Amino acid sequence: MKKLLIINAKIVNDGQIESKDVLVKNGRFEKIANQIGSDEADEVIDAKGKYLFPGLIDDQVHFREPGLTHKANIFTESRAAVAGGVTSFMEMPNTVPNALTQELLEDKYQIAAKNSLANYSFFMGASNDNIEEVLKTNPKNVCGVKVFMGSSTGNMLVDNEQTLNNIFSKVPMLIATHCEDEATIRANTEKYQSQYGEEVPIEMHPKIRSEEACYLSSSLAVQLAKQHGSRLHVLHISTAKELSLFDNSIPLEQKKITAEACIHHLWFSEEDYHEKGTFIKWNPAVKTAHDREEIMKAVLDGRIDVIATDHAPHTFAEKQNSYFKAPSGGPLVQHSLLALLDFYHQGKISLEQIAQKAAHNPAILFHVKERGFIRESYHADFVLVDLERNYTVSKENILSKCGWSPFEGHSFQSTIDSTYVNGRLVYNKEGILEGESGERLWFEQS
Template sequence: MKSILISGANIVNEGEISRKDVLVKEGRIFSVAPDLSEWRAQVDTVIEAEGLHLLPGIIDDQVHFREPGLTHKAEIYTEAKAAVAGGITSYMEMPNTVPQATTLALLEEKYATAAARSLANYSFYIGATNDNVEELLRVDPARVCGIKVFQGSSTGNMLVDNAETLEKIFAQCRILIATHSENDHIIKDNFERYHQEYGDAIPMHLHPKIRSEEACYDASKRVVDLARKYGAKLHVLHISTGKEVDLFDAGIPLEEKRITAEACVHHLWFSDADYAEKGSLIKWNPAVKTAADRERILEGVLKGHIDVIATDHAPHTREEKAQPYTKAPSGGPLVQHSLVAMLDLYHAGKITLEQIVEKMCHHVAILFEIKERGYIRPGYWADLVLVDLNRPWTVTAENVLSKCGWSPFEGHTFKSQVTHTLVSGHLAYANGHFDESQKGQRLAFERKPF
């Protein structure tokens, strides 16, 4: 493996920004120091990083890469490349594929595919169903990121709506439980009301009325109550309402939290005012809601109620998205643009660089207890991303790397650009060019028993 010297970068790490050099050897961070110029003649590659900012590689705890079975939308190969170009070095992928990853055997098939095809590091959730609790109990916490529970039906429906099953999962499973929390009964009642009025042509701006605040809060409160009852480790994904934020504690060290929450980039960026222009391109589950919800979610991120920021990257084709409301699927591609979107919020004065790194790198590593990643520390794997904060570029269909070929950000000019991405010490991406000679690694977890 090639040795790499990153010279003169502004390192954003552990709450500080400092100008230092970083030496990478054998895939790991060998040294971080103000001056490592004595290594210049000995390394294979020198990256001149003067004026650039060096961050730990982004860890995305929620993506849908659609393989197997839905590869007309996306593949592990294409979406991992898009992720790396966006500064994401590790991802955790969801089980609602075809077939659904609800057994250890099917899960290992996905790991084998990623080992052969993923440019980024990877882990996969096992999916819960109403009747696979015994299989969930066989999961090795050191090798799998977590269990995914869908409380609301969504793309590739895996709804867990049996109360007894939910109780068993929270009472018996000793691994992180990640939930998609929406009350399906409330959603169905809302849908029927609007469907009677509009038929299949329900206006897109009514999506947050159908997948409503009440549906989200009810389901999130239910799993929070279950986690408290049984002492389970719960992670509630993609918080979309301001009301939900108050379900989660702030002011507690993340290492001590049993109940955590995630915000997604689209809920921090868009609001219901954007349906008029974007339509189904911003149709997600749970729905993008009001500007007040968006601001409250960001406040929750900054104050510590919400612990991590992710994407819920979930591509569909343009043709699928162009269908009427009742047929247009929810979800969209985000991995290529999540970091630069957050950097735009930094430029707008809404979040600091240190907070972005905390929520997209450090906290994901802490929450999932990922081994030797998420920080710029000697001995850790060299998952690193260099960004130029002042290199504007405009998103077009031609520069979208996700297989679906579109982005909700098309036409937007980002202020910052990812220049280099190292994955486990391998320079996988540099100024628009990929080196695919080395694939990513399976994430390992150092978990304390509970």
């Protein structure tokens, strides 16, 4: 690979913004200094006026392959990811078939090795009856074990008390949970069906998948983790009530119980259902403006450790269905960094905090090896951002296979100038530059 020198960049890294030059060699950061001579490089990029962030690590995406490729696939969604400054992703096991055996899990890695423009890892799935397979998972090259403590695709709802105790007591690696209490959701569904029949309004979604449903399940997960000393990561926190379960009194490196917030729970509220309808139907549901503001406070004060997307595309036609028939989820990975930069322009979060929550902390939490920071000898995953150039989302520039976005028509205040994965340019204003770039993530966990 040719040696690349980036000069005059404002580097956002490790809680600081510094103007420095960066030399990339053999896919890694070779040197970071106040000034590096151009004679050391084959190519020089003048990044004056631009900000250089570590590539984002999205710890929760659904790229739908295998089995659901009419919605998305690893190739299309990794393209959308790098266009949004996301250079590494961790993908969920509720594909078809569910990734509930080591062989099925490895099939996904083989697909990504051929097709992913971004770096990748895939969660091992847990069910009520596959604990033996779960315990075979290699913590060095798999990010974690996913437990759906709420409704999911196929055989992935884990609601058996003994199974949950088995998982939390025996699994040594990180356990990531989707927490919604299924019994509460069923009772709420029956209540609103008796009132509205099959024409339940989308505005009832946060009442059906309620605050109580989330808290009951999240608190159970935290109780189990404390009881068994497990490493627990609670995904997509959607309520203010759940925030009391998480601690900000110790450094992330020492935490065994952590939490994630997603872009949609930071951006939308129940007031948006009237305009957006089922296109903002997610599980857990987008809830009140109060919940949204409290989640942002928890991001800033350290009770919530990472920001991700839960990118989960469905076709436009599927999302146009009535409440019960429209699936939950939507595409977000292309616009997550842009949304965070809008929050920066609004004075809600600093650039340093964006890098921390969306790049550094996922790397720390999952013990990702040599990624997530702008550091000498680390893999050169990074994104250059133009903070002052607008970017309007339209059907023409959406790269997710589904072809729509809840942000369609919105003009972000910043633009992704270019994205590099393992030192290779994969996206710039000309579009996607395809070729070999993504690598399997490795982890320093036991």
